[in-house]
Amino acid sequence: MQSSPILVIGATGKTGRRVADLLEAGGHTVRRASRNAQTRFDWEDPATWTQVLSGVSAAYITYAPDLAFPGAPEKFLMLTEMARNAGVRRLVMLAGRGEPRAEICEEIIRKSGMEYTLVRAAWFAQNFSEGFLQEAVMDGTLALPAGDVAEPFVDIDDLAEVVVAALTEPHHVGQEYEVTGPQLLTFEEATAELSLWTGQSLSYQPITSEQFHDALTELGGPLLADVFTEVCRQIFDGRNAKLGNGVERALGRPPRAFSDFCARAAARGAWAKAA
Numbered sequence: 372m373q374s375s376p377i378l379v380i381g382a383t384g385k386t387g388r389r390v391a392d393l394l395e396a397g398g399h400t401v402r403r404a405s406r407n408a409q410t411r412f413d414w415e416d417p418a419t420w421t422q423v424l425s426g427v428s429a430a431y432i433t434y435a436p437d438l439a440f441p442g443a444p445e446k447f448l449m450l451t452e453m454a455r456n457a458g459v460r461r462l463v464m465l466a467g468r469g470e471p472r473a474e475i476c477e478e479i480i481r482k483s484g485m486e487y488t489l490v491r492a493a494w495f496a497q498n499f500s501e502g503f504l505q506e507a508v509m510d511g512t513l514a515l516p517a518g519d520v521a522e523p524f525v526d527i528d529d530l531a532e533v534v535v536a537a538l539t540e541p542h543h544v545g546q547e548y549e550v551t552g553p554q555l556l557t558f559e560e561a562t563a564e565l566s567l568w569t570g571q572s573l574s575y576q577p578i579t580s581e582q583f584h585d586a587l588t589e590l591g592g593p594l595l596a597d598v599f600t601e602v603c604r605q606i607f608d609g610r611n612a613k614l615g616n617g618v619e620r621a622l623g624r625p626p627r628a629f630s631d632f633c634a635r636a637a638a639r640g641a642w643a644k645a646a
Contacts, residue, residue: 375426376400377538378459380412381433385497386465389531390431390538399539402427414446417453424454429461429538432480436595438466438473439602447476451483461486461544463537465530468493468549469610470602477547486544488537493525493551493611496632499565500641508565509642514576516583516603517558521612523551524561526627533621549615553626561629568633569642580604 377394381387382403394401404412404423412423414435424430432450434443454462464480466473468491480487498504507513530550537543556564562575580600587596618626636642 374400375428376402378402378404378423378427378430380404380423380431381435383407384433384435385495385501385527386530386534387431387433389527390534393531393535394538397535397539417446417449420450420453421457424457424459427457427459429463430454430459431534431538432462432464434476437598437602438476439470439598440472440594443472444475444479447479451479451485455484459485461488461538463488463490463534465490465492465534467491467602467606468551468615469606471605488543488545489547490530490533490537490617491547491549491615492530493549493615494522494606495527495530496524496552496629497527497636499561500632500636505641508569508573509644511571512574512576513558513562514578514582514586515558515607516578516580516600517607518577519557519559520607520609521555521557522561523553523555523611523614524629524632525551525618526629526632529618529622529626533617536621543621546620548617548621550617550621551615551626552629553614554628555612555614556629564630564633568637 377399379387379391379401382391383405391401391403402410404410406413410423411419413419462480462483462485466477477489480489499508504513533548533550559575562573566573583603584596584600587599
């Protein structure tokens with residue numbers, strides 16, 4: 372067991388929260404850092420980085436809002452230099468599959484001079500239950516510019532276990548894990564499965580990139596719309612329509628199925644409407 376803490380950047384997020392909880396359950400000391408945590412870390416404020424990095428043995432790095440945003444590689448380079456100077460020995464980085472800007476940041480990690488593990492994740496299954504699509508699922512219509520492309524939705528609980536193993540076990544150093552679920556599903560097939568567990572009819576509506584951009588512009592402004600529309604153009608072009616073996620390689624077991632995620636989310640009341 373390590374004596375110095377393990378840093379979790381983005382510890383209030385979907386993956387960071389799970390990683391921190393698992394580490395603590397395993398007896399590890401965790402430094403939970405985010406913009407809203409007691410230990411503050413803000414990617415837009417490098418002045419918050421020094422104290423967060425001081426004295427930690429390893430760090431889990433997630434970037435918000437997304438590695439596709441302008442300036443992400445420069446910040447990654449600055450962070451890795453500061454981490455190395457602070458004596459951090461190991462980095463575990465989360466990235467989206469098939470994103471060119473994420474690949475730039477991965478190369479920065481490889482050249483950091485520290486031990487590293489790269490975790491590339493498929494589309495999160497939990498996006499439907501606790502993420503930005505939860506409301507759409509409850510409203511009954513899922514509109515995305517995904518066409519009929521298939522996606523190997525990954526359960527974040529699997530991803531978190533892979534990250535914890537990489538942070539705490541030596542044989543994951545230098546590994547690059549593509550974490551996915553065990554099957555390819557189109558979004559139409561995923562919505563059909565979700566319908567079985569939400570107790571209501573849920574339909575998938577393919578939309579154009581332009582329609583998606585317009586909707587995002589209303590929600591978050593032009594920069595967010597530009598970045599996420601381009602990300603969707605990339606990841607929904609078929610490049611990710613294949614299974615990865617990261618969960619099996621890291622944990623020695625198969626990944627959880629999408630239907631298993633749906634059952635657990637429904638049991639927790641993820642799609643229960645207020646009376």
